Amino acid sequence: MLRPRAAQARAEIETLEAQLAAAKAKLRAAGKGEAPAPVKAAPSTQDTARYGCPDCDKMFDSPQGRGAHRNKAHGFRRHAS
Numbered sequence: 001m002l003r004p005r006a007a008q009a010r011a012e013i014e015t016l017e018a019q020l021a022a023a024k025a026k027l028r029a030a031g032k033g034e035a036p037a038p039v040k041a042a043p044s045t046q047d048t049a050r051y052g053c054p055d056c057d058k059m060f061d062s063p064q065g066r067g068a069h070r071n072k073a074h075g076f077r078r079h080a081s
Ligand SMILES: [Zn+2]
Pocket: 053, 054, 055, 056, 057, 058, 069, 070, 073, 074
């Protein structure tokens, strides 16, 4: 059995939840409801630059990775770029 104050608080919560739901519906209607699809950061030419292996089509995030791959996969002596 709820005390009157608790019942009142619960009623307030329900009201707020209803308002929240209505607000969310409005946002959705406005096309902004759901979080926008995460925009992939445009590949900056610096740390996200891709290094492709010239001997195969593998891509690497760093020249070191590519060098290690080439060395291992193609027996390439470390002499990157
Ligand atoms: Zn390769």
